[in-house]
Amino acid sequence: xxxxxxxxxxxxxxxxxxxxxxxxxxxxxxxxxxxxxxxxxxxxxxxxxxxxxxxxxxxxxxxxxxxxxxxxxxxxxxxxxxxxxxxxxxxxxxxxxxxxxxxxxxxxxxxxxxxxxxxxxxxxxxxxxxxxxxxxxxxxxxxxxxxxxxxxxxxxxxxxxxxxxxxxxxxxxxxxxxxxxxxxxxxxxxxxxxxxxxxxxxxxxxxxxxxxxxxxxxxxxxxxxxxxxxxxxxxxxxxxxxxxxxxxxxxxxxxxxxxxxxxxxxxxxxxxxxxxxxxxxxxxxxxxxxxxxxxxxxxxxxxx
Amino acid sequence: xxxxxxxxxxxxxxxxxxxxxxxxxxxxxxxxxxxxxxxxxxxxxxxxxxxxxxxxxxxxxxxxxxxxxxxxxxxxxxxx
Numbered sequence: 001x002x003x004x005x006x007x008x009x010x011x012x013x014x015x016x017x018x019x020x021x022x023x024x025x026x027x028x029x030x031x032x033x034x035x036x037x038x039x040x041x042x043x044x045x046x047x048x049x050x051x052x053x054x055x056x057x058x059x060x061x062x063x064x065x066x067x068x069x070x071x072x073x074x075x076x077x078x079x080x081x082x083x084x085x086x087x088x089x090x091x092x093x094x095x096x097x098x099x100x101x102x103x104x105x106x107x108x109x110x111x112x113x114x115x116x117x118x119x120x121x122x123x124x125x126x127x128x129x130x131x132x133x134x135x136x137x138x139x140x141x142x143x144x145x146x147x148x149x150x151x152x153x154x155x156x157x158x159x160x161x162x163x164x165x166x167x168x169x170x171x172x173x174x175x176x177x178x179x180x181x182x183x184x185x186x187x188x189x190x191x192x193x194x195x196x197x198x199x200x201x202x203x204x205x206x207x208x209x210x211x212x213x214x215x216x217x218x219x220x221x222x223x224x225x226x227x228x229x230x231x232x233x234x235x236x237x238x239x240x241x242x243x244x245x246x247x248x249x250x251x252x253x254x255x256x257x258x259x260x261x262x263x264x265x266x267x268x269x270x271x272x273x274x275x276x277x278x279x280x281x282x283x284x285x286x287x288x289x290x291x292x293x294x295x296x297x298x299x300x301x302x303x304x
Numbered sequence: 305x306x307x308x309x310x311x312x313x314x315x316x317x318x319x320x321x322x323x324x325x326x327x328x329x330x331x332x333x334x335x336x337x338x339x340x341x342x343x344x345x346x347x348x349x350x351x352x353x354x355x356x357x358x359x360x361x362x363x364x365x366x367x368x369x370x371x372x373x374x375x376x377x378x379x380x381x382x383x384x
Contacts, residue, residue, distance in 0.1 A: 152344070235351045285341035290314070290345055290352055
């Protein structure tokens with residue numbers, strides 16, 4: 001499993017920022033970063049010569065961009081990542097996903113991209129819109145469950161994923177649980193990096209461009225159906241569930257509570273046209289059960 | 305469905321080929337859909353359909369449909 005970066009809270013963050021420091025922040029939190037944390041965000045772009053530390057406040061997209069720019073330099077810059085929502089786990093991941101033109105994504109995996117530290121900042125994530133909090137929670141669940149049944153997972157990783165399942169079950173995506181969500185999100189992403197993703201991510205990868213629905217929303221909407229398929233089709237599931245005391249129905253109920261039904265309706269309408277490309281997507285092809293053409297019908301007829 | 309039909313069905317799903325394209329002589333080099341990820345799908349599919357858990361060494365040694373048939377036969381899974 002990819003080692004987690006150093007965990008900081010807001011109080012210890014400032015001592016970890018070695019000058020010269022550059023700060024990036026998404027538009028949603030830039031004012032709060034300046035007012036509450038006394039850091040002045042710059043417009044994301046090339047880093048000034050001599051930069052020692054880049055602290056980035058944002059979602060997965062901005063954190064990945066920061067990782068790419070900071071770590072691809074001849075002399076890499078230290079990255080302190082502050083996620084403003086749980087889900088993507090970019091603050092703990094060796095993966096960067098960069099958007100190119102026409103919906104094309106560049107995905108690169110390298111341990112050098114794991115940030116040097118991550119900061120748990122509960123305020124802004126807890127205040128994110130409910131729709132995004134639910135979607136982010138779905139992404140955390142997807143990382144966990146896909147790692148759990150991944151054909152590339154070993155026993156130790158499965159044990160870690162099962163522990164995460166038990167930790168996630170009691171949590172609703174409410175602001176009061178921001179800190180545990182942020183910690184579990186980081187653990188799930190680090191875990192998943194040691195295994196693989198699967199069908200939920202394959203669908204999201206293919207539909208994000210055409211539907212203009214964000215990654216986490218796509219994953220959250222399809223995950224209950226993907227999980228239902230896994231329960232019946234993944235050869236490992238019965239053994240894994242029994243070994244780790246996992247209740248399929250309990251998990252399923254929690255996943256269904258995270259679904260946005262508007263998103264699901266749009267996904268169902270689009271799936272037939274994209275199913276072949278979803279079958280061929282590298283993320284689908286490392287799924288914990290073999291995804292077949294006929295599985296498209298399951299999405300059409302399964303009502304969460 | 306016979307065991308051979310199940311295998312053919314599986315291979316058509318994984319390699320995205322038609323029945324007419326599938327033969328024992330079909331080799332990895334003949335298909336751009338037979339790559340390392342297909343090998344993972346094959347491992348998952350063989351476990352699902354035949355209950356056989358392929359080792360990584362076995363998986364890396366598969367270069368043709370004939371190899372797959374021989375592997376299953378060697379593990380006591382008769383296909384014909």
